[in-house]
Amino acid sequence: MTASTPPTWRKSSYSGSDNGACVEVADGIPHVVPVRDSKTKNAAELSFSTASWHRFVTAVTTGTLPTA
Template sequence: MDFPQAGLSWRKASYSSAEGQNCVEVATLPDGGRAVRDSKNPGGLVLTFTVAEWNAFVMGVKDGEFG
């Protein structure tokens, strides 16, 4: 299933590597959720997250849950 990416404004993650090897991009969805894709393959798979899922992820990162 293709994800409709038209109209989304993608931003590269500020912690992506300078060499461009490990880059992700994120876009805000119309409902406030987020979409995430690999910047090296913008036409590839897109992960989508609800507002609650994204907020839980951000809180986990801030709390060091993934370190």
């Protein structure tokens, strides 16, 4: 991502339109998936490797995410 190319952020279609507690992810950045809180768009985002993000999403969608 360069300073002249802002990321394209998206959120799940399940999030609704009330701007509630949602996370947004940015697309199109090689090897990294930035994640941010939709309520605080100017705050710092977290960045995950593409592989880590895919493992997390797979665990959530298959119900295999370990609990504490």
